[in-house]
Amino acid sequence: MNMQHSNLSTVRANDDAQIHALMNQVLGETVTISRRAFFKHAGWAGAGLVLAFYVDEASAKTSNRDSNEQLFSPNAYLNIAPNGTITVYSKGPEIGQGIKTAFALIIAEELDADWQALRIEQAPIDQSLYGWQGAGGSTSIPNNWDVLRQAGAVTRFMLITAAANKWKVRVDECHTKNAVVYCSDGRSLSYGALANDAAKLAVPDAKTVKLKDRKEYALLGKRHSGVDNNKVVTGQSLFGIDTVLPNMQYAIYQKCPAFGGVVKAANLDEIRALAGVKDVFVLEGNGQATELLSGVAIIATSTWAAFKAKQQLQIEWDESRASKDNWQTFIQQASELAKQPGKENIADVGNVDDKIFDNAKKTTTSSFAAYYSYPFISHATLEPQNCTAWYHDGVMEIWAPTQNATQAIQQVAKLLDLAPEKIHIHQTRVGGGFGRRLMNDYVCEAAAIAKRVSVPVKLTWTREDDMAHDFYRVAGFHALRGALDDQGKLIAWDDHFITFTADGKKPISGGEMSADEFPGQLLPNFRLTQSLIQSGTPCGPLRAPRSNAVAFVVQSFIHELAVAAKRDHVEFLLDIMGQPRWLKPGNIRALNTGRAADVIRLAADKGEWNRSLPKGRARGIAFHFSHAGHVAIVVELSVSANKQLTVHHVTVAADVGLIINMSGAEAQAQGAVIDGLSNMFAQQITLQNGRVQQSNFDQYELLRMPHAPQVDVHFIQTEYNPTGLGEPALPPLIPAVCNAIFNATGERVRTLPLSKLGYTWT
Amino acid sequence: MTSLTINGKLITVNDVDMSTPLLWVLRDHLGLVGTKYGCGIAQCGACTVQLNGTPIRSCSVPLATASGQSVTTIEGLADETGKLHPLQQAWIDHDVPQCGYCQAGQIMSAAALLKKKPRPTDEDIDNAMSGNICRCGTYQRIRAAIHTAASKMEGTP
Numbered sequence A: 001m002n003m004q005h006s007n008l009s010t011v012r013a014n015d016d017a018q019i020h021a022l023m024n025q026v027l028g029e030t031v032t033i034s035r036r037a038f039f040k041h042a043g044w045a046g047a048g049l050v051l052a053f054y055v056d057e058a059s060a061k062t063s064n065r066d067s068n069e070q071l072f073s074p075n076a077y078l079n080i081a082p083n084g085t086i087t088v089y090s091k092g093p094e095i096g097q098g099i100k101t102a103f104a105l106i107i108a109e110e111l112d113a114d115w116q117a118l119r120i121e122q123a124p125i126d127q128s129l130y131g132w133q134g135a136g137g138s139t140s141i142p143n144n145w146d147v148l149r150q151a152g153a154v155t156r157f158m159l160i161t162a163a164a165n166k167w168k169v170r171v172d173e174c175h176t177k178n179a180v181v182y183c184s185d186g187r188s189l190s191y192g193a194l195a196n197d198a199a200k201l202a203v204p205d206a207k208t209v210k211l212k213d214r215k216e217y218a219l220l221g222k223r224h225s226g227v228d229n230n231k232v233v234t235g236q237s238l239f240g241i242d243t244v245l246p247n248m249q250y251a252i253y254q255k256c257p258a259f260g261g262v263v264k265a266a267n268l269d270e271i272r273a274l275a276g277v278k279d280v281f282v283l284e285g286n287g288q289a290t291e292l293l294s295g296v297a298i299i300a301t302s303t304w305a306a307f308k309a310k311q312q313l314q315i316e317w318d319e320s321r322a323s324k325d326n327w328q329t330f331i332q333q334a335s336e337l338a339k340q341p342g343k344e345n346i347a348d349v350g351n352v353d354d355k356i357f358d359n360a361k362k363t364t365t366s367s368f369a370a371y372y373s374y375p376f377i378s379h380a381t382l383e384p385q386n387c388t389a390w391y392h393d394g395v396m397e398i399w400a401p402t403q404n405a406t407q408a409i410q411q412v413a414k415l416l417d418l419a420p421e422k423i424h425i426h427q428t429r430v431g432g433g434f435g436r437r438l439m440n441d442y443v444c445e446a447a448a449i450a451k452r453v454s455v456p457v458k459l460t461w462t463r464e465d466d467m468a469h470d471f472y473r474v475a476g477f478h479a480l481r482g483a484l485d486d487q488g489k490l491i492a493w494d495d496h497f498i499t500f501t502a503d504g505k506k507p508i509s510g511g512e513m514s515a516d517e518f519p520g521q522l523l524p525n526f527r528l529t530q531s532l533i534q535s536g537t538p539c540g541p542l543r544a545p546r547s548n549a550v551a552f553v554v555q556s557f558i559h560e561l562a563v564a565a566k567r568d569h570v571e572f573l574l575d576i577m578g579q580p581r582w583l584k585p586g587n588i589r590a591l592n593t594g595r596a597a598d599v600i601r602l603a604a605d606k607g608e609w610n611r612s613l614p615k616g617r618a619r620g621i622a623f624h625f626s627h628a629g630h631v632a633i634v635v636e637l638s639v640s641a642n643k644q645l646t647v648h649h650v651t652v653a654a655d656v657g658l659i660i661n662m663s664g665a666e667a668q669a670q671g672a673v674i675d676g677l678s679n680m681f682a683q684q685i686t687l688q689n690g691r692v693q694q695s696n697f698d699q700y701e702l703l704r705m706p707h708a709p710q711v712d713v714h715f716i717q718t719e720y721n722p723t724g725l726g727e728p729a730l731p732p733l734i735p736a737v738c739n740a741i742f743n744a745t746g747e748r749v750r751t752l753p754l755s756k757l758g759y760t761w762t
Numbered sequence B: 001m002t003s004l005t006i007n008g009k010l011i012t013v014n015d016v017d018m019s020t021p022l023l024w025v026l027r028d029h030l031g032l033v034g035t036k037y038g039c040g041i042a043q044c045g046a047c048t049v050q051l052n053g054t055p056i057r058s059c060s061v062p063l064a065t066a067s068g069q070s071v072t073t074i075e076g077l078a079d080e081t082g083k084l085h086p087l088q089q090a091w092i093d094h095d096v097p098q099c100g101y102c103q104a105g106q107i108m109s110a111a112a113l114l115k116k117k118p119r120p121t122d123e124d125i126d127n128a129m130s131g132n133i134c135r136c137g138t139y140q141r142i143r144a145a146i147h148t149a150a151s152k153m154e155g156t157p
């Protein structure tokens, strides 16, 4: 491990560069990578043996219950045993987005498997087989849609071929249903009975195998309960934190509360003498928050013994290079910057100044200004960061609730100077991701600790550790101007965006805005400028990065302009969309104004936009496009005279193309609504002298059941391929609530969280 | 050394400090990992178990308090034959879990509610469940699943 004696901004710049690279990797990951993995391993044999090495002992035993049993393994996504057991492997982590169920459904649909009888396992982490294995950017479904369908369809084709050969009939005389091949003459053979014969056939080129038409789907689009729900509701061991290994010990890792501080001295001898403490030592770390910061590890006989010892730990920190960030200072810096033009031009189309400032045109143009801001927030996954690692026989074996196992291998290899082949990661279920676990700092910590002890070690962060050492959603400030023509049409938009930087050059992760930011490409005059404030606070992606904050600003200000124009908000939005067109035809990640207009109309219709309401009760609407999803939301709420808020009803209208699992899709949209409400209502991370001031849920409140509204979700299943739904329903929720508050009270919300403006729940 | 009844079985616990929260006794010493750690300060409800039928936050109840008492955890909610409690079944039928981390605690709170109020209103549910955070936002389905389980348990539709 190399200690880097560089200053904080260099260290944070390196960190931030890593996070940027990661996000590019996540978002840039294309189907081609998965395809390559697929074809490479078409014809791959001995899956049972390979998997037995990685997959949990218990499941490996059952999947390999008879070692003489020949598995039909046409690819890395499934195999069929002669006894009829069909096992499919989910390559991605289950973080609550329902991917294990969705992936299996796609394979089962094309395979014509019996859904109820399917065994569904977590795939081993193996880049050569699966490419990148992680979850981020709502990309899992779009990036794996083709390859998973092909995996099922190729297998089904081989089973049909095996049956046709046996019966000496043509392939087109056969059909399949529920894991059985039928001949038109009435004969039938189960997939299990055909497995040995199918295994002898050459794997055909996936492109030559016909995939089903949508109208043939029997499973996709219906409601399916999550495949591990039985285990969840009976409390079986599933999550990273549930990992138990023989002779395992328990660890905590204490880092400096100010980001980047380094251990100078600690009362190690005192700690070592405490009951239940096995060992205590300092790790220098490599200075990277994404990998291993300096800290003290305590190894104990139980989690509680480790937690208790942690309370006795006294560390003297060298904070000379640590963050000195201060939220109040940031607010002042931002308001100074907002008075000046933006330092850097990101987009400048038409002539914004002419529309906004030109006095001569005052008779035909009205312009409006507003200043918006939002705070840093934390992910607060309910399962705190944790990881179990065991260094044995030259192998670092890791059990991790990560969203990004592929990169964890690279990081641990580099950090501990181990060959990547010597790092084996067991992907566990993940108790909430939200982008937090794209970072693998807790994995690196556990591995570094395990390298020092001879037994398996489970590292558990306390909730306080988790809140103090996140990669926060970056705060931001926007000085906006907009202009209307004399018809009340939006003709110009100017956004001076003030964000943060780690390297002094580019925005910190999560703080980037691009030239095609909505409504950029839709207006004749549009300018986006940017100014940066130096920060030492680690930031990273949080569910719908950028959009989760930008939507609040942009879609609230659009409402302000609609109000100024004395126009109906829905009609104003539809006017901005204009003619139905796809801004980058063929690019699924580009706005399609036709799809946008349709979800806006549907939300307005289902949310009863035009029905009148009693005083104090009102609706608000907002649209936002992010992560390839077009989503509009109508919120109905009441505000009492003393600012008590009740959200009665939320209507979500979304177009993410085909729906894979209706139950899972609705759950993602409902969850995003609750997450958005939670985020905007009371959440705020503030900083003082480089330290986060909130430490647990009593100071950082999550939404609770009494405040959770009814959420109705409506999908338009357009002919487009399915895209992800983990993220895009969150961004429009926040402005829809703010717009409804304005409609109810006349008060415009321009800063979050609402609790700081005096709002409370009824 | 102390003993307590866990899921109907008398269990003796050796060599555990009596101040250890019940949560960690269950998870680390008895291998019952269904009960979860979320906050450690009785704020999130992930660690909810029943102590003599009352829902408690096991992160904030020391072993000394539970000693000699009867504790039910998520692992003990199904009957001896393994038949799921109607709440567990309703949770599956409504596809409640997202990440699932909070759900053991949610179900244990709900089970205690139904013992007290076999046909709870939405308001009863909101009150009884307000100590259980679901970070993934499954509240709507939790409500629906509790109603379903309540009507099944009463034998009325």
Ligand code: FES
Residues within 6 Å of the ligand: B036, B037, B038, B039, B040, B041, B042, B043, B044, B045, B046, B047, B048, B057, B058, B059, B060
């Ligand atoms: S862990 Fe006990 S209430 Fe959160």
Ligand code: FES
Residues within 6 Å of the ligand: A096, A382, A431, A432, B097, B098, B099, B100, B101, B102, B103, B133, B134, B135, B136, B137, B138
């Ligand atoms: S399902 Fe994830 S916290 Fe409730």
